[in-house]
Amino acid sequence: VGCSLLLAFLVVATTAGYGYVHFRFGQIRSVTVPGLHKAGGGRPFNLLVVGSDSRERLDDEGGRRYGDVGGQRNDTTLVVRVEPDRKRVSMLSIPRDLVVPIAGTGGENRINSALTGGPGQLVKTVEQSFGIPVHHYVLVDFDGFQAIVDALGGIDVRFPYPSRDVKSGLDVSEPGCHHLSGRRALALARSRYFSYQLDGVWHSDPWADLGRIRRQQAFLQALTKAALAKGLTNPVRANAFAGSLVHEVTKDSALRVSDVIRTAAAFRSFSPSKLATYTLPVTVSTSHPLGDVLLLKQPDAERTVDRFLGRAPAPAPSG
Numbered sequence: 001v002g003c004s005l006l007l008a009f010l011v012v013a014t015t016a017g018y019g020y021v022h023f024r025f026g027q028i029r030s031v032t033v034p035g036l037h038k039a040g041g042g043r044p045f046n047l048l049v050v051g052s053d054s055r056e057r058l059d060d061e062g063g064r065r066y067g068d069v070g071g072q073r074n075d076t077t078l079v080v081r082v083e084p085d086r087k088r089v090s091m092l093s094i095p096r097d098l099v100v101p102i103a104g105t106g107g108e109n110r111i112n113s114a115l116t117g118g119p120g121q122l123v124k125t126v127e128q129s130f131g132i133p134v135h136h137y138v139l140v141d142f143d144g145f146q147a148i149v150d151a152l153g154g155i156d157v158r159f160p161y162p163s164r165d166v167k168s169g170l171d172v173s174e175p176g177c178h179h180l181s182g183r184r185a186l187a188l189a190r191s192r193y194f195s196y197q198l199d200g201v202w203h204s205d206p207w208a209d210l211g212r213i214r215r216q217q218a219f220l221q222a223l224t225k226a227a228l229a230k231g232l233t234n235p236v237r238a239n240a241f242a243g244s245l246v247h248e249v250t251k252d253s254a255l256r257v258s259d260v261i262r263t264a265a266a267f268r269s270f271s272p273s274k275l276a277t278y279t280l281p282v283t284v285s286t287s288h289p290l291g292d293v294l295l296l297k298q299p300d301a302e303r304t305v306d307r308f309l310g311r312a313p314a315p316a317p318s319g
Helices: 002-016 018-025 111-117 119-130 142-151 182-190 208-231 235-248 257-266 300-309
Strands: 029-031 045-052 074-083 088-094 099-102 107-110 136-141 155-159 163-165 170-172 176-180 195-198 201-204 249-252 275-279 282-288 291-296
Touching: 018 235, 018 257, 045 119, 045 142, 074 111, 074 119, 074 300, 088 208, 088 300, 099 111, 099 119, 099 291, 107 111, 111 119, 119 136, 136 142, 142 182, 142 235, 155 182, 155 208, 170 182, 176 182, 182 208, 208 275, 235 249, 275 300
Parallel strands: 029 249, 045 136, 088 275
Antiparallel strands: 045 074, 074 088, 099 107, 136 249, 155 176, 163 170, 163 195, 195 201, 282 291
């Protein structure tokens, strides 16, 4: 979604003019997010992208009323790292059932509970748990994902086997490439009880939350591919796509239109195949007080974050 946001405003800027971009950008709901790091000057930055199970009802005037998001969960949590000089975009997926210390609470919980205390709490939790500085924040609710896909005219996804999830509504009866509408794409992205049919027998996905992450990463790559290949080359569709984004996205108030346009211009020829994807290494715990959860697998998790951030891992202790 972060990549799609950049692409949308780049194309609309070049076809409709920068004044129109400022108008569209000003329609995006904004929220003041404590704890963000300062970004700019073409330097790399990390964008925290959240797929929420409800619409975040905060704006700058009511930014202190974090109670308005009570009960909300960050159902999907991604960090997108944008490196304009290297023309590189990387995506780190954080499993929703991963147990970490929740910032400001003095206790541990699944990371998908961190948003209940507001976006600032989630930002601080990500930084404290993984050492990842967050420069910007974007939230999209489930209806937003659906609207974005529909604005692109749907996306193509290949299913090697018949697949289903009775809880999310996913139902693919035949293998092969399927053109998914927003509703069907949402069912795929949300699927947590995914199963597939092999030799006439239905099998549950043994990877659970991690399998869901792989499907979401494939979904986002397909979304970016659709935006580049067919959605944003047409000015009319680019406008519709930008319109779907601005009404379904919440951003941090520090994210400026000039930053978005400057960054988008650097990725004019970006290819979805160059989108590097990472997933935090975890272990499964079935004896945790919170139930069946995931725990960080160290030192693998640290090494993955180092690769994601493009920094050299710390040397091994001598002796």
